Amino acid sequence: MQKVVIDIQKCKSCGLCIEVCPKNILNFSSKYNEAGYNYVECIDDDSCIVCKSCAIVCPDLVFTLYKPDKQEVKNG
């Protein structure tokens, strides 16, 4: 299951999340949403450390984030 879930229709491609991501795993998609924005996408979910920086700066509540339980981490 993904850690980073993006509601692409809400994204306005402001790019603020891309700038704050410490892992540099967010990028603009080459595709556009219904509103005409080239929305953000996560290019490497595995590398996400769920620091929540993207969700905190996002003005459009685009992100829902999931944290693996300890058991899941152990089992890799």
Place this chain on the structure above:
Amino acid sequence: MAEKVLMKGNEAIAEAAVRAGLTGYFGYPITPQNEITAYMSARMIELGRAFVQAESEVAAINMVYGAASTGKRCMTTSSSPGIALMQECISYMCGAEVPAVIVNITRGGPGLGNIGPSQCDYNQATRGGGNGDYDMIVYAPHTVQEAVDLTYRSFDVSEKYRNPVLILGDGALGQMAETVILPDFKEKEKSDEGWELTGAKGRAARSIKSMRLAEGKLLEHNLHLEKKSKLMRENEVEYSYEEGTYDILVVAFGTAARVAKTALKNVKEYGYNVGLFRPITIYPFPYEKLRQAASQSEKILVVEMNRGQMLFDVQLSIQNDKKIDFLGKPGGQTFAPEEIENKIFSCLK
């Protein structure tokens, strides 16, 4: 129990509102209605209800708008220039369909005018002083007792239509003391009709707004408001008129009608056949009844403490200007009965 007391008009209006279940009063000082605010400052607090002396009339009516949006009975009172300042919010309240009662103890205008009794706010009251298409039921009492009865009832009427109701008095009515029978204490019957803002517990969140941006929504809403106004016009018209065939039918409201009553009594003693038509609601105006009454009478004399504002409604109603005469007094002062008597005599010639 109903009780009989001697009270100033302003204080009687205040007590009537309290007895109607008023929960929040918000006011700002202006003569000649200061007794209402002063009365409320003690009475509301004593009863554990809300009283705020606001920083302006603008704030006072907006406090009413907020407080009334919770479904509580709320009121503000002021006088002409103060009511002018409230027009923006009154328009919002009509658009957002929030009921409340507003009292205008009119003084002389335009501008600061004077503090004397006047009927110069007829147009402002009946045509809506604010922006947009809207109407308010406007009651024009001519005695302290009538002011008490109408104030008491006006809360029910405003809730029935989810629309503010205006009581249009003047400095004379506010300042005079008369014996009145005060009504019993009551509370609002229904507590939730599905629109009140009370916190979204166990239901979807609600909103109260006047803005309607989506295509066609404002048209739809204004047609809905017009439907309500139509119901007001059908159901809420009130007047006082004794059926008869008169040489002269005087048309007057409020304090002017009160003085006209004395004048007509005196003129009748000379054997003349004269009558009075007194609108109690000036919106909705009793067009049809007046038209019918006027058809029974030779001449119509409109008497107002202004330059002739209700006169236009009388003209609209009767559609025969030749038949209509006018006596006005736009000085922020009442008539002496003789002034009206003399005018009647000159009309009779």
Place this chain on the structure above:
Amino acid sequence: MTVAFKKPESLLDAKTIYCPGCGHGVIHRLVGESLDELSLREKTVGIAPVGCAVLLYDYFNTDIIEAPHGRAPALATGIKRVRSDLTVFSYQGDGDLASIGMGEIMHAAGRGENITIIFVNNANYGMTGGQMAPTTLPGQITTTTPKGRNTAINGFPFKMAELIASLDAPVFSARVKITDPKSINKAKKMIKYAFTLQKENKGFSFVEILSACPTNWGKTPSEAVKWVGDAMERYYPLGIFKDIGGDK
């Protein structure tokens, strides 16, 4: 997997009309999370301003009333006085609160109404297309100060958080910014604290939030956020200007 971040219940699942990079969305979330965490959603009435946030009722999952321009603190007063059990907040921009509504905000604060004011300062009138606001910085270009705000003609900006703090009645007045995760989390703390004070019947709480308006500033979202932390913060220092919540 457990949810680490999601939309608060106090907000509706809605697309907003705000421009890309506008700070309103973040501030909505901080208010929504605060209401959630304090279990206040079901007893809250919010007041929408005239300005970009006028459609608050489309975004908040709480009861909302729309105020005439600048009058939100008067509505809040009315609501709170007849329903002291409700949590009441106004959400206002700088033109709404510090220009046309200056009377209402100062007097609600002066009376010490037990309400919370969320004041969004983005140094211009956003909805009407970027005119000079009472908070526009000296030299700042707007549609009505095409050569920059000239203080000889237009006077100086109002520092609202300090003004409110100078009054006797308010219990809390602070200024925060929302430029980066750290400052946003701090802003959240202040907003939640303001609502906590109201919940505990402590009195009037005021939070001014420095926020970006990329579109009207003619900047990219990234540049605009940087300008908040740079030019705006230099003129409008961050901090708590008054907090007597613990003493009341």
